[in-house]
Amino acid sequence: MSKKFFKIVDGCCAKCGAGEFVSEPNQYDILTFSDGQLQVDHTENINDFKIFCRECGVEVEE
Numbered sequence: 250m251s252k253k254f255f256k257i258v259d260g261c262c263a264k265c266g267a268g269e270f271v272s273e274p275n276q277y278d279i280l281t282f283s284d285g286q287l288q289v290d291h292t293e294n295i296n297d298f299k300i301f302c303r304e305c306g307v308e309v310e311e
């Protein structure tokens with residue numbers, strides 16, 4: 250299975266040519282429901298750092 254992503258060429262998305270990128274948040278809170286409320290149980294980190302083209306949304310890599 251090959252993953253669908255594009256290279257960044259000369260600082261631009263190889264698919265649409267846009268020059269702006271967004272990162273995926275690499276940290277999120279795990280919530281549990283107790284006493285009728287959502288509460289933060291703990292925070293997890295994602296080691297995978299992913300970048301997406303801001304314009305077309307495709308995953309890109311350097």
Ligand SMILES: [Zn+2]
Nearest residue numbers: 262265302305
């Ligand atoms: Zn793009």
